[in-house]
Each structure stands twice: as C-alpha cells, then as structure tokens.
Amino acid sequence: MSQPIISTKHLVKVYKMGDFEVHALRGINLDVNSREFVAIMGASGSGKSTFMNIVGCLDTPTSGEYFLDGVEVAKMDRDELARLRNLKLGFVFQAFNLLPRTTAVENVELPLLYSNKLSSLQRREKAMDALNAVGLADRAEHYSSQLSGGQQQRVAIARSLVNDPVVILADEPTGNLDTRTSVEVMEIFQKLNERGITVVLVTHEMDIAQFADRNVVFKDGKINKMVSVEDRKIATEELSKIPVLVDEIEL
Amino acid sequence: MNIINIIKISYRSLGRNKLRSFLTMLGIIIGVAAVIAMLAIGEGASNAVKQQIAGLGTNMLIVFPFASTQGGVHYQAGTTSRLKESDVTAIREQCPAVEYVTPITRVVTQIIAGTENWRTNVFGAYPNYEKIRNWPVSSGSYFTDQDERDAAKVCLVGQTVATNLFGEGSVPLGETIQIRNLPFKIVGVLAPKGQNSNGDDQDDIVIAPFSTVQKKLQGTIYAGAIFASAISSAAVPAAGEEITQLLRDRHQLRPWDPNDFTVRTQTEIASTADATTKTMTLLLASIAGISLIVGGIGIMNIMLVSVTERTREIGIRMAVGARGGDVLTQFLIEALTLSFAGGLMGIVIGVLTSEFVSNLQKWPIIISPESIALAFTFAAIIGIFFGWYPARKAANLNPIEALRYE
Numbered sequence: 001m002s003q004p005i006i007s008t009k010h011l012v013k014v015y016k017m018g019d020f021e022v023h024a025l026r027g028i029n030l031d032v033n034s035r036e037f038v039a040i041m042g043a044s045g046s047g048k049s050t051f052m053n054i055v056g057c058l059d060t061p062t063s064g065e066y067f068l069d070g071v072e073v074a075k076m077d078r079d080e081l082a083r084l085r086n087l088k089l090g091f092v093f094q095a096f097n098l099l100p101r102t103t104a105v106e107n108v109e110l111p112l113l114y115s116n117k118l119s120s121l122q123r124r125e126k127a128m129d130a131l132n133a134v135g136l137a138d139r140a141e142h143y144s145s146q147l148s149g150g151q152q153q154r155v156a157i158a159r160s161l162v163n164d165p166v167v168i169l170a171d172e173p174t175g176n177l178d179t180r181t182s183v184e185v186m187e188i189f190q191k192l193n194e195r196g197i198t199v200v201l202v203t204h205e206m207d208i209a210q211f212a213d214r215n216v217v218f219k220d221g222k223i224n225k226m227v228s229v230e231d232r233k234i235a236t237e238e239l240s241k242i243p244v245l246v247d248e249i250e251l
Numbered sequence: 252m253n254i255i256n257i258i259k260i261s262y263r264s265l266g267r268n269k270l271r272s273f274l275t276m277l278g279i280i281i282g283v284a285a286v287i288a289m290l291a292i293g294e295g296a297s298n299a300v301k302q303q304i305a306g307l308g309t310n311m312l313i314v315f316p317f318a319s320t321q322g323g324v325h326y327q328a329g330t331t332s333r334l335k336e337s338d339v340t341a342i343r344e345q346c347p348a349v350e351y352v353t354p355i356t357r358v359v360t361q362i363i364a365g366t367e368n369w370r371t372n373v374f375g376a377y378p379n380y381e382k383i384r385n386w387p388v389s390s391g392s393y394f395t396d397q398d399e400r401d402a403a404k405v406c407l408v409g410q411t412v413a414t415n416l417f418g419e420g421s422v423p424l425g426e427t428i429q430i431r432n433l434p435f436k437i438v439g440v441l442a443p444k445g446q447n448s449n450g451d452d453q454d455d456i457v458i459a460p461f462s463t464v465q466k467k468l469q470g471t472i473y474a475g476a477i478f479a480s481a482i483s484s485a486a487v488p489a490a491g492e493e494i495t496q497l498l499r500d501r502h503q504l505r506p507w508d509p510n511d512f513t514v515r516t517q518t519e520i521a522s523t524a525d526a527t528t529k530t531m532t533l534l535l536a537s538i539a540g541i542s543l544i545v546g547g548i549g550i551m552n553i554m555l556v557s558v559t560e561r562t563r564e565i566g567i568r569m570a571v572g573a574r575g576g577d578v579l580t581q582f583l584i585e586a587l588t589l590s591f592a593g594g595l596m597g598i599v600i601g602v603l604t605s606e607f608v609s610n611l612q613k614w615p616i617i618i619s620p621e622s623i624a625l626a627f628t629f630a631a632i633i634g635i636f637f638g639w640y641p642a643r644k645a646a647n648l649n650p651i652e653a654l655r656y657e
Contacts, residue, residue, distance in 0.1 A: 058570065058650045079574045086572020097567045097654065101267040111571040113260055116253035159571065 003070060004031035005167050005198050006055055011064035013050050024050040026221035027064070032167070032200060037193045039201045039209035042218030048202050049171065051218065055200065056089060056169045057081045069166045086115050090160025094172035096152040098144040104155045105131060105140040111163045130158035134188055150181035157188055167198040174208055180242050186211040187235030211235055257577055261584040268557075275553040276593035278546025279633070283597025283626040284604060286539035290622035291605035293532030295615040300528050310350070310484050311383055312491055314477035314498070315513045333473040334512065336461075338501060342479060345497055348490035350482045353377035354474030356464050362457060363429040364416040371412055373430055373457045375464025376478070383480040391424045391439030394460050402462040406435040409454035410443040428457075431468055435459060487516050543626070546593075547633035554586055554641035565645050566653025579646035586638020587631065594630035598623055 011028040014021050025047045032038050042048040053059040054066060057073055058081070066073045069088055076084070085091075090111075098107045108127040112118055118126065131137045134154040144152060153173060160168050170189065174182035182205075190211060193199050201212060209215050210233045217225040265272045316334050339354045346352075356375040361368055378393045380386070394405045408416075408423065417423040427434045435457075444453040465471060481490035491514045498512055558565070565578055573581075602618055609616040 053651050056570075058654075079576070082569065082572050082574040082577075085570060091570050093570075093654065097563065097570075099564055099567060102263075106263070110568070113253075113256045114568075114572040114574075114577060116256060120259075163572075 004033050004067075005036075005069055006030070006032040006200070007065075007067040008055070009065040011051070011054065011061050011066060013047075013054065013059070014062045023221055025054075025061070028221075028223060030216060030223065032198060034166075034198055035193070035196050036214065037189070037199045037201070037212045038214050038216060039203055039212035040216045040218060041202075041204060041206075041209055042224070043204070046218040047221040048218045050221075052169060052171050052200075052202050056091060057084045082114075086111055086163065088166045090163065090165040090168040092153070092156050092160050092168065092170035092173045094175040096144075096149070096156050096176070098152055098155055098159075100144060103141050103143055104136060104147065104158075107144060107155055108158045108162050110159060115163060126162055127158070130162040131155070133161065133192070134158045148181075149177055150184055153177060153181075153185050154188060157185070157192075161192060161197065165197070167200060168192065170199065170201045172202055172204070174203065174205065180239070182208060183235050183238050183242060187239060190235050207233070254580070257580045258584055261581050261588065264581070265585055265588060271553065271557065272589060275550050275589045276596065278549030279543070279590050279593030279630050280546075280597045280600060282539070282543030282546035282633075283594050283630050284601035285542045286536065286626040286629070287598060287601025287618065287622055288604040288608065289535035289539040290532065290625075291601070291616040291618045292608060293528075293535040294617040294619060294622070295609070297525075297528035297532055298617055299615050300524050310481045310487055311517045312349075312479045312481065312487065312494065313515045314479070314494060315515070316473075316476070317511060317513070334475075334477055334498075335473060336465075338498060339474065339477055341497055341501060342477065342494055346479075346490060346493040348481050348486040348493050349479050351379040351382045352477060352479040353380050353383060354461050355380075355476045355478050356461060356469060356471070356473075357475050358431075358464060358468050360431055360468070362412070362416070364423075364426065367416045369412060369415045371409075371455050371457055373406075373459060373464060373468065375459055375461040375468075377461055380458065380478065383478050386444060387442050388439035389442040390422050391437070394438055399460040399462055402466050403460060404433055404435045404463060404467070405438045406430070406457050406459040407439045407441050408437055409441045409456040411452055411455040412457055413440050430457070430459075433467060491516060539626075540629070543629055543633065546630075547590075547637045550586060550589060550634065551637035551641060554582065554638055555644070558582070558641045558645045561645075562648065562653045562656040565648050566650050566656065569648070569650035570654060575646040578648075579642045582642030582645050583635070583638050586642065587634045590630045590634025590638070594627045597630065598627065601626070 008028050008030050011025050012023075013025040014023055028047075028051060040048050040051065050059070054061050055068075057068065057076075060076070060081070061074055064074065068084065071084070073081070073084065099110070105124065105127050108130050109123050112123045112126060128137060128140060131140055134157050136151060136154050136158065139147060139151060139155075144155065147155065157168075157173075160170075168189075173189075174185055177185060186208060189199050189201070199212075201208075203209055210229060210231075213229055213232065215225075215227050215229060216223060314334060334354065336354050339352050342349055342352045353376045358373045358375075359370070360373055361370050362373070377399055378396055381388075381393050388407060389410075391407075393407065394403065397403075398405050406428070408428070413421055413423055416428065417426065422440060423437050424440065426437050428437065429435075441454065441456070441458070446452060461474075465474075479490065479494065481487040494514055495510065499510065502511055504511065568578060605616045605618055
C-alpha cells in the first residue's frame with residue numbers, strides 16, 4: 001500500500017484566547033505510512049499534543065487537510081469523528097484512563113460496545129484475544145484498581161487494539177511508568193508494529209523514541225527535524241539488560 | 252447506536268456505584284411514597300365523610316311549614332298554612348320521584364323510667380323513618396304500620412336516652428317509660444349516630460308512632476314537618492319540584508303567591524362536605540407533589556455532580572468512539588432507571604405506610620390505582636426532566652478537556 005495511513009497538509013490550529021490568538025500549529029505536513037512506528041517529540045508547547053488531538057480525531061484543524069486512511073477528516077462533525085475514532089483509531093494515554101470499578105476485560109470491551117457489530121459473546125472473545133496479546137489474559141477479571149501501573153497501561157493498549165484500528169496513537173504512554181515497565185510497554189508496541197499495526201507515539205524521552213522507526217521533532221508549531229532512527233533499539237534485548245530489581249529485593 | 256449496548260453500559264455504571272444510585276433514588280422513593288400515602292389517607296378520609304353524610308340520608312328532603320320569612324315577616328299573616336297528614340298521603344300517592352314519606356312531629360318533654368328521669372325530644376314518625384333517615388336499630392325492631400294505625404304506646408329510644416335512664420351498656424328492650432304520664436313500651440334501641448353537623452347529640456331521642464304522639468301527647472292535627480326520601484340522589488331535585496308543585500296546588504296558592512312551606516335537601520350539605528374533603532385531599536397531594544419535585548431536584552443534583560465527577564470517564568468513552576448521543580442516552584437511561592426503580596420502591600413503601608397509618612389510627616384508607624399511576628408517571632416525567640440537563644451537559648463535553656480533567 002503506497003497510500004499513507006496519515007497524511008496532513010498545511011495543518012494549522014489557532015486557539016482564540018480572548019483577544020489574542022495562539023498559533024498551536026503553523027502548517028504541519030506529515031505522512032505516516034502503513035506499518036510505520038513514528039515517535040513525535042518536542043518540548044511542551046511545541047504543538048505535538050495539539051497535533052495528536054487532530055490526528056486522533058478529537059479535534060479539528062483551523063485550516064489544512066488531514067486524510068486518515070484515505071478519508072478527509074478536517075471537515076467532519078462531532079458524530080462522524082466519533083465514528084472514525086471507534087473504527088480506525090486506538091488510543092493509549094499517559095494516565096492509562098481505564099474506567100474505575102470496572103474489570104480489565106470490560107475495559108477492553110468498551111470500544112466494541114459503541115460499534116454495534118458483535119454479539120456479547122464475540123465481544124468477550126475479542127477482548128480476551130486483545131488481553132492475550134498484551135499478556136494479561138489471566139488478569140481479565142481484575143478491577144483496574146487492583147492492577148499495577150504497567151498492567152493498567154497494557155490493559156489500555158489491549159483496549160486500543162480491540163477494534164482492529166488502522167493506527168494506534170499513544171500520548172506519552174510511558175510518562176507515568178518506571179524504566180523497566182516503560183521498556184515492557186515499548187516491547188508490546190514493537191510486537192504490535194511487527195504484526196502490521198501502525199503506531200504513532202508522542203514522547204519527550206529520547207531513549208523511548210529510539211524504539212521507533214522514525215522520529216519527528218516539533219518546535220513552535222512546526223516540524224523542526226525528521227530523522228529515521230539509525231540504530232533502532234529492540235525492547236526485548238533492552239529488557240534483558242535491565243535487572244529485575246524489585247523482584248530480586250522482594251524475593 | 253445500539254440501544255441495548257447503551258442500556259447495558261448504563262446498568263453497569265449504576266451497579267458500580269450502588270450507594271450513589273441509592274441516594275439518588277431516595278428522593279423519588281420518598282416523593283412517590285408520600286404522594287401515595289397522602290392520597291390514600293385523603294381519599295379514605297373523604298370517603299369516611301361521604302359515608303357519614305350518606306348516613307344522614309343524602310336522598311332526604313325536609314318540608315317545613317311557613318314560607319321563608321321575608322324581612323322577618325311572614326307572608327299572608329293569619330292565613331298560615333300547616334302541613335297535614337293528608338299532604339303526606341298525597342305526596343306518597345302523587346310524587347313518583349319520592350320513595351318514602353312521613354310526617355314528623357316533636358314534643359320536648361320529661362320522660363321517666365323507675366327513679367330516673369330525662370328531658371328529651373320525642374318524635375312521632377311512620378316506621379319508614381328508618382328508611383328515610385337510614386337509621387336502623389341496634390337491637391329490637393321498629394314499631395310496625397299496625398302500631399301506627401292503632402296509635403300504640405310503643406317507642407324506640409336513642410343510645411343517650413337508654414344510657415341515662417337504664418345505665419351504661421343497657422339494652423332496655425320491653426321496659427316501660429313514662430312520657431307525660433303515659434306508659435310506652437320500648438320495642439327497639441336505635442343504632443348510635445353521634446353528633447350532627449351542628450354538634451347536637453342525635454342519639455338523645457325517643458321515636459314513637461306519629462299517630463300516638465299526635466293524638467295522645469300533642470292533640471293537634473298538624474305535622475311539624477314532612478320527611479321524604481327520593482328514589483335516588485339524582486332524583487332529589489325532581490322530588491323537590493314535585494312536592495313543591497303538589498303542596499302549592501293543595502294549599503291553593505295563586506301563581507304569584509310565595510310558597511307557604513320550604514323544601515330543604517341534604518344534597519347541598521353533602522356537596523359542601525365533599526368540596527371540603529376534596530380540598531383537603533388536594534392540599535395533601537400538593538404537599539406530596541412538592542416532595543416529589545424536591546426528589547427530582549435531588550436526582551438532578553446527583554446527576555450533575557456525577558457528570559462532573561465522571562468527566563474523565565465521559566472523555567474516555569468519547570475517545571473510544573462514543574458519540575454525544577450515546578452519552579446523552581446513557582445518562583438519560585441512568586436517570587430514568589433511577590426514577591423508575593425509585594418509583595416502584597416508593598409505591599411499595601407508600602402502600603405499606605398507608606396500611607400502617609390505617610392500622611394505627613383506625614383511619615380508613617383507599618389506595619386508588621389512579622394515585623399509583625399518577626405518582627409513577629410523575630416520577631418518570633421528573634426522571635426525564637431532571638435527567639435531561641445533566642445528560643445534555645455530559646454529551647456536550649469536549650473530549651480533549653474531559654480527558655485532561657482531574
């Protein structure tokens with residue numbers, strides 16, 4: 001497939017704050033190809049979150065074009081955007097954002113409840129498959145509060161891939177996690193990427209960005225730098241270098 | 252949008268927050284229970300009053316002699332007409348809307364039994380007085396038509412008279428009392444009737460055959476009044492018309508002469524009392540209605556707080572593809588479920604409370620299906636009405652801000 005999954009042209013976003021305007025994005029041209037693993041980097045205020053919100057169909061640009069999987073998104077209304085998020089996108093957030101007092105498998109099922117295609121049995125099956133993919137099938141009936149941070153993030157990843165999205169968008173997914181758990185999460189992303197899922201990741205950590213194919217650096221609402229990662233890190237290898245400190249001490 | 256899924260989502264959400272759900276319902280539970288209990292008690296009271304009025308004889312008409320006084324002066328002074336027993340016979344024979352009719356005469360006198368004496372009203376009436384006043388005996392029986400024809404010295408005594416002459420709880424059947432030195436045999440004791448609307452003790456009475464009182468105690472050919480009963484409460488006005496027309500003819504009044512008698516009915520008393528109890532029921536119902544509205548506002552408060560508290564949850568749902576309509580529906584279903592469940596519990600508690608009050612106060616209650624339907628419908632409407640605003644608010648949240656909400 002030569003057509004890019006994500007394609008933005010002259011993407012501009014202006015927030016009106018009373019009398020003066022904030023130019024969050026000043027013309028972003030970015031294509032993300034199918035099966036790519038892209039890390040978007042930049043300081044806070046560089047516009048990377050705004051960009052992710054637009055790419056994630058949570059927000060619409062002030063001007064410019066945005067094609068998601070060949071569909072023009074920029075002019076869609078709220079309901080059309082919601083439908084697109086449901087069918088084509090998966091989200092992973094820094095704060096995990098699982099529903100409280102809800103079991104892991106119910107959390108993973110959530111996107112399917114809004115798509116109306118499957119029976120409850122099929123839903124449960126798909127959710128279990130997704131949990132399996134992140135290695136948490138044995139925690140399916142645990143409540144989100146009973147899971148560790150890393151486990152919660154893996155449930156969130158399972159939720160993001162349960163509806164077979166064309167792209168998974170991860171906004172600082174390792175921001176709330178320790179080093180080892182971060183690498184574990186990146187290992188999952190890399191595995192999913194190998195299975196053919198496109199991943200777009202926002203991070204400000206250099207070493208996390210090194211797990212991606214390509215790094216895009218934002219600055220002041222523009223793309224400052226775009227580099228292919230030369231010496232890409234493989235999470236499985238990195239994991240073996242990090243000692244399992246906590247486990248050793250406790251055992 | 253799959254409504255079944257949304258319903259599932261709503262129920263899961265309610266189930267996960269049992270305390271919050273229960274507190275939200277509490278307002279509706281109390282409101283509905285209050286409406287049902289108050290309406291049941293109100294209608295019960297209203298019914299009790301109606302029965303008391305029916306006890307007076309709602310179909311009853313009373314004919315008094317003399318025209319209504321005009322400026323305090325009797326019309327046609329010196330030619331005042333009196334009601335005679337022949338008038339009664341004519342009414343019985345010629346007025347189809349009249350079922351029973353009796354002349355009434357009254358003597359206030361001292362009565363003696365052994366060493367006791369008592370001052371009371373001695374009424375003379377036909378035995379059909381029982382039917383007209385709807386006033387049975389508690390023991391013994393009424394005197395008969397034969398007694399009436401024979402002017403027999405028999406009588407019925409009221410509870411107050413029996414108590415004062417023969418002691419508390421006595422049943423003086425077959426005893427003899429002296430009325431103006433004539434011995435009367437007691438053939439029956441009247442059922443207690445209590446006070447009338449003027450506060451007079453209706454049980455302070457002796458009733459004897461009309462002929463006996465008229466001839467042996469009074470020595471007059473006139474009746475003090477005529478009591479009649481219409482064939483139904485609807486026929487009371489017709490009966491009044493017929494009696495008026497007949498008596499005018501019999502008393503040979505010219506068209507421009509005013510009546511020399513007055514016909515009164517119980518209907519207006521009944522309707523006044525009815526209006527009073529209706530007002531009371533309405534008052535109780537409005538108090539209950541206010542509590543229902545307060546309950547509704549409670550639902551809205553909790554739903555609003557819940558929207559704020561669940562901002563992030565709504566953000567998550569929107570991020571994974573919930574549309575505004577889905578969120579709106581979810582919150583509306585939650586509100587509706589709470590008000591329906593609250594309504595049902597309210598009905599149960601309302602009915603139990605009514606029964607409890609009824610047992611405690613010996614107050615008759617009537618739980619009408621209408622009041623249950625009314626309370627329940629009201630609860631549902633309140634659920635929609637007060638659920639709409641918070642639901643709307645949730646649906647219009649911006650997903651980005653909602654996700655960022657702490």
